[in-house]
Amino acid sequence: MxxxxxxxxxxxxxxxxxxxxxxxxxxxxxxxxxxxxxxxxxxxxxxxxxxxxxxxxxxxxxxxxxxxxxxxxxxxxxxxxxxxxxxxxxVAMEDDLRAEIDLLRAELDMLKRAFRRHCLESM
CATH class of the missing domain: 2.60.40.1130 (Rab geranylgeranyltransferase alpha-subunit, insert domain)
Incomplete structure (x- = not known):
């Protein structure tokens, strides 16, 4: 082949x-x-x-x-x-890797916003 x-x-x-x-x-x-x-x-x-x-x-x-x-x-x-x-x-499984990745992305976005806000406020 x-x-x-x-x-x-x-x-x-x-x-x-x-x-x-x-x-x-x-x-x-x-x-x-x-x-x-x-x-x-x-x-x-x-x-x-x-x-x-x-x-x-x-x-x-x-x-x-x-x-x-x-x-x-x-x-x-x-x-x-x-x-x-x-x-x-x-039903979506709690242990599903895609669900975990989506959760991690959401948490990372939240941390990025909080870090940017902190940087702006500390200037």
Whole structure:
């Protein structure tokens, strides 16, 4: 498999992950999407008209694989992992790393404002 393949996500809409595969050459490679090491069905790879070497990739996300928590999907061409995406559902977990990062950002912004105010007042 060529190491020149690059898969770029464009969006997730109506339960379908979409992306553009570049470096595909004249023939679109076989793409496999795995969730918990099981392949998903319905993956479509179609050449993009007028853009040689590029293919549109569509991955339907089956509702039966979604459950509370984080679900990770691997997109592969042969043995090469091209990309991955995650879907988070259910109640936000207190230990979720993204929630912790958002909290840290908010606290850092508060500290920056307080420090700037202190610097202005002490001048």
């Amino acid at each position: 060529s190491g020149d393949l690059k898969l770029t996500q464009t969006r997730i809409r109506a339960g379908i992950w979409e992306g553009v595969l570049s470096g595909a050459g004249a023939q679109a490679p076989k793409i496999e999407v795995l969730h918990l090491e099981k392949p998903l069905s319905g993956v479509a790879v179609m050449p993009v008209p007028g853009r040689e070497g590029e293919c549109a990739v569509r991955v339907p996300i089956p509702p039966e694989v979604l459950s509370e928590g984080v679900q990770t999907f691997l997109i592969r061409a042969g043995s090469e992992t091209l990309a991955h995406f995650t879907v988070i559902t259910g």
